[in-house]
Amino acid sequence: MTKTQLFLVLGAAVLVVILFQLPRSVVENEQLQEVTQTESHSMEIPQEVETQINELRRLVEDEENIDKKANFAHSLARRYLDYGVVDSAARVAEDIDGWTNEPSELVADIYFTAYERSSGPEQAKKYAAEARAVLQELLDKDPTNHFLKNRLAMTLVVSENPMAGIGMLREILAQDETNRQAILNLGLLAIQSGQFERARERFENLVSMDAGDYEAKLYLAVSLMEINQQSQARLLLEEILATQDSIPAIKMMASDYLSGL
Template sequence: MQKSFIIIIVVAFGLVGGLYSLPKVVVSNEKKKLEQSSQESPAPMANRDKKTSSETQENPETHGVALSPEQQGVIEKLRSNYLKSSDTKVKFKAADELIAKFVAYTRYDSAAYYAEEVAKIEPSEKNLMKAGNLYYEAFTYSLQAEKTTVLGEKAREIFTKVLAKNPENLLAKTNMAMTYVSTQTPMQGILMLREVIAKEPDYEPALFSLGVLSIRSNQFGKAVERFKQILKNNPSNSKAALNLGYCLAELDRKDEAQAILEKVLANSTDPQEKSAANEILSKLK
């Protein structure tokens, strides 16, 4: 396979009803093309003391595609409900509705801002994790270095608070570790992931993250081991299967790659995964 074939792996873990969502995978031939078409990069968060993300104007330069007038109207109505609420329970409910809508519109940084506001009022582990995971989601989707740095710092700040409350929160530690990888101290993140694996060898989020890091460093053999370990314990993890197929293709193990990718096509219900699998298969021909 050509090395110009770029795989962008977006590792996004979020707590939904106590469960984490496994990483999303997007495959593109050209990063530039992805940057131009992306609708999921977050809004700028610099100078937040002057202008919060809730006040940031939606525009194509910061989010790929601006919110439609209808979407903007929905957001403004929900924001108004949140701001005018004085009762804590009512305010939290309004915040949840606003956060959910921002997530639906792939404005993860804005969703994270309001989740953090809730966590400031009630800094429970659950509320902090929600805010941290949303900042992490925004971090993983960001394609601009400056925004990525700020979002990663915000995620680490909140995950640090989570771990102060519960040092055994492996998801917080895993996600926090991944924010270090793009800093000047990437080994700090790798060591944190190894600590997680040492504590729980089959912990899926950490195994997946280590697989991702192996791909980024072109260590496809190591990545294969990680994704196979995940599939041994969870054969239905189509995202791990997709990445396994990609790694096998890079190692020129075409028959194995084809077999696993065809399983992804047969079993996955995610259009992005199916599209990615088809694209990799087309490269094998």
Template sequence: MKRSQILIVVAAIVLVVGLFFLPKIVVNNEDQDSVAGTEAGAALPEGHSEDDGHDHGSAEAGAAESAHRTATPEQMMALTTARAKYNKASDEQARSLLAVELGEAYSNAAKYDSAGYYYEVAAKTRGGEKSFRRAGDAYYEAFTFAATQERAGEMGAKARSMYEQVLKNNPSDHDAKTNVAMTYIATSNPMQGITMLREVLASAPNNQKALFNLGILSIQSNQYDKAVEHFRKLVAVNPEHVEGTFYLAVALAETEQTEEAKALFNKVKGMSNDPALNTSVDEYLARLQ
């Protein structure tokens, strides 16, 4: 199977399941790992006029967001109501509570950069690990769907600043650390991200998120033998991990372990009702004949 075919199918599945941001950078480490990828998904700015003067994004990013998800009339009404209440509040404590409400409205409408902004407002006023995690998660979602390298860098930096507050109180929070690691992949220091993912696995060898991310990065850098290793471990930990099973099959196909790859692709069809995913599996199976 040609590498171009592999990348086309992988990119298609990433778009379907919204897995995570695929980095553009090439890095090297002591194991000769390199990371190279493409951006997938969309930025999530609101593109509306705000009384608070916060810039929620560009027209280009707004167009990309439309391809990902369009807010329903009910969600837009909730946004309008929450924003009006926030703008009218004058007491700082009241505004912090309403900032959470407004952040939730933006998050429900998949406007994650705006959600992160208001969650951050609340976190800086109220403090607490939960508040900073909520802001970090929203910014990370915006990073995940960033339409440009610049936007990814901006949202990644925002996510890191929020997660750093979480990790100060809870250094063993592997989920936060894994997200921080992935934001570093899109910076001039991607090896810091690779190192952090390995640190997570050193502490928690069965961490599914770290295994998955390292597997994806291995595929993107054509290190298919390493991808097989990571995804085998992932599906051993969680046999029902659909994406992990799919990417294990991809990596096996690329290492010419055709029969096992076919068996796993067929298994994926039995695990998922997603028509787009199953169509991609069928395309892979046809190429393996």
């Protein structure tokens, strides 16, 4: 299975869809490599989910309390995002923004996820820019929030100044060397750019921090396979399949990779 297939399947679980949008020129050692692009698409919405969407629309329309209204709207947008209907989700974000007088983490979350699940580079850049604007406002108020900073960094890697995003991730690690999301993001960027030894280091770090981090173990296995250490990769994949704790998408990918060894 190719790395593209890895990203497609795990993207359904909101793990690495963002990698579809990353230019391969964005790498930790600033080497330039060929740009590749993968597209994702919206999925058919089951009837029961349509029912949930209609009920959430009703709740949004009927609710007068702004905070509750925004929360219902955020839930509605997340339903859209679950099935790749990013433009509808973005319109909900615009509505929430119009109801509030200050930057909203709900709006930032919708735009960032829309960026992750965009169908192509232009749409991704559009929603990355929307997310970036809100995230920057939020960070201006709370500059130590590493969750928001990680997200801002990943929107910057598709901007005109991608190395600012890499620098921001490194800055997070300088302040918090065990920040999982920053390590994960840098590891994923290393995979995307073909720096598999560097990726291996990142994911080994995560696994040493938490032996139950099966997402990191899967990416570590992928990195090991790419540097021809199949026996070690096999052990990791078998471990992922043996546990009850790993999410289904990770197990599915572990099974697919194991069958290819």
